[in-house]
Amino acid sequence: MDGHRIKQTPILVLIATQPRLDCLLTVSLPSIAAQTRPADRVVIVSDKQALSVSDVKRIKSIVTTVEVIVLHNKQLAGAAGSWNTGIDYINEHYDSGFVAVLDDDDYWDNHHLALCEQEAHNAQLVISGIKMINNGQVITPKMPTQLTSEDFLIGNPGWQGSNTFIDLKLLNHAGKYSNGLVSCNDRDLAIRVLDLFPLIAFTGQATVNWNINHRDDALSAVRSSQKLKGVCQFYQRYQQRMNLKQKEQFFNRIEKLFKWTRDEIEKELRTITSEQSTKPFYNKKNSHNPKYPSA
Template structure:
């Protein structure tokens, strides 16, 4: 990873996609007006991407006031890096702001993402469109040297880039309305709409059936309607786009059968009600809330009454079930208890994803939305995202390295920053491996990952740091130095996988156990 850094302001689909695509190559900072983010972290970055919303106003034009607010803030704080506006703006906006903010280095680089596939499309773009001074353009493009050589880099003036972005979405709208018009004609004459459109698809000049397939219904979403409106209201009468909008207004919404995955959250807890309260609060604040939260506790836990009160409080906000651990009194037993209940509540286990949260950790509000979306984009069975470690030395948090590749050997002698709290797994896969190993007092996450890989369960890595890990060494934790349970878990794990380890991996495992936890691992075979 090189020394230059980037920032992202505005953490929606585009903002987090930028983080996903660039964070493996450059350190980064993020900021959004909603959430627990630090503005000053942005000021220390070398380049910042503006991804704030620009909704349509009452007159049909794009409201770019959020972009102006950010530019005001950056100008006031004398930000010296490149400012890359990725938000869609109205025609003429860029010419205005470069005059209004002469001290700022402003580049326009509109994004062309499919909303449902924003992570994967940013990582594999169709084109890069950019406008600004030659020096600033070269600086910005240096962050995209990883893009495949065949991807066109389209440099143009501000007006062309502004209209080009709007024209792209207007073209999508035109295709949708054309398809809906043809479908209406087919219904009028008793023709088969799919047969008719197959004639279009067969043309060598038509490269994709997207937006040209019957049963689309009207175009919608966050971007296409407002961008079409910007063109419609930007000047003279737009005859074609007016017709496109007219067809869209007359098209009935299709009732589509969707099978959104069920998302459940499991929080095992043991005598830490203050931390549990923080953990559940972070779940209840998610942009995408889980269908159910399972809080699992031993019936003899001294904090049982306090936990009941916490569950009752959050139960007015979100679906929370408090269940007693009916298996081994450890983390694995608690998780397996929840998995049993989840199977009873949601029998189609292949359509259920399990998110596990340690009771002393917490999530960024975008965690469940982003990992759920990425699971759908990639078709993966489990998703790993990044940890932010909080300890006495880094109370504000330190981003941990996210593994580029997930293999069994990566877990044999170390933990590649994967823990229960950043593990998002298909329930059917967890059932297939028999759940968590209740003989393990610790290292449960590493063991689960190895066994998931053993059954060819497919992982994917989301390059967003969304999970806050509380590693305060001043309180008693499972991973505290000299912890008896940690020692038992490490020894059992070593015994279980010793024969699969190379000699070097065995030695590294022992050394890490001694260095980090002062635990001596014995050879038993």
């Protein structure tokens, strides 16, 4: 892909929100408005309830130079369904492009999209570094330089929601997001995308700012019930690919970060398995690479 073509390739920003209007207005949207390479379109998908006309006006008053589309989640409740609703909209209006995901409570440095576009000349996936922000303090950035599917069975080495910059066709080929998966969506998508051996570029710069431990409703909160359910769903899907050492590392990480023990996870897993005997958590229409069928 030559430089002329990449300049013509649309960049579509995708945001899922519960909604959390305060985060949109004060955190994520101002950083989109400040980009030196403006997005071609911003797609915001509200999950639990539709945003009001007045809310949409406030949103559009923040990002004035880019067309902003505000949708309501039409798929299963949660971030995955919201993202997929946005991706479906993008597919209806674009044959190609790059999708840049931003969580509603995270923000980008103002040259993030320009840097990703620059690195996307010969890549289908561009990964930037992440600065973790805890109570206003910057923690040592995650700066990935290589990634494999196996990395994400245990944890996350540095490709998360807000540093996703991915070719639309690759995203569709991988099966988009898993409807109904409560958390671990970044790891689930990463495994399926990396299984396709895409061309990856790493920016070598931390241009993504990830706010952690700042909201009680965050999935990353300690002993979050949503995190527990999502972890169980993820383990159910990928446990057959894990060896004994990887399983031990998987459980140790969850207990260290989120204080859920292996016994608690396995108890919740039994509950989920029972529920899914009649209704699977994911939409089979968006099921993924048949090489690795869901558990």
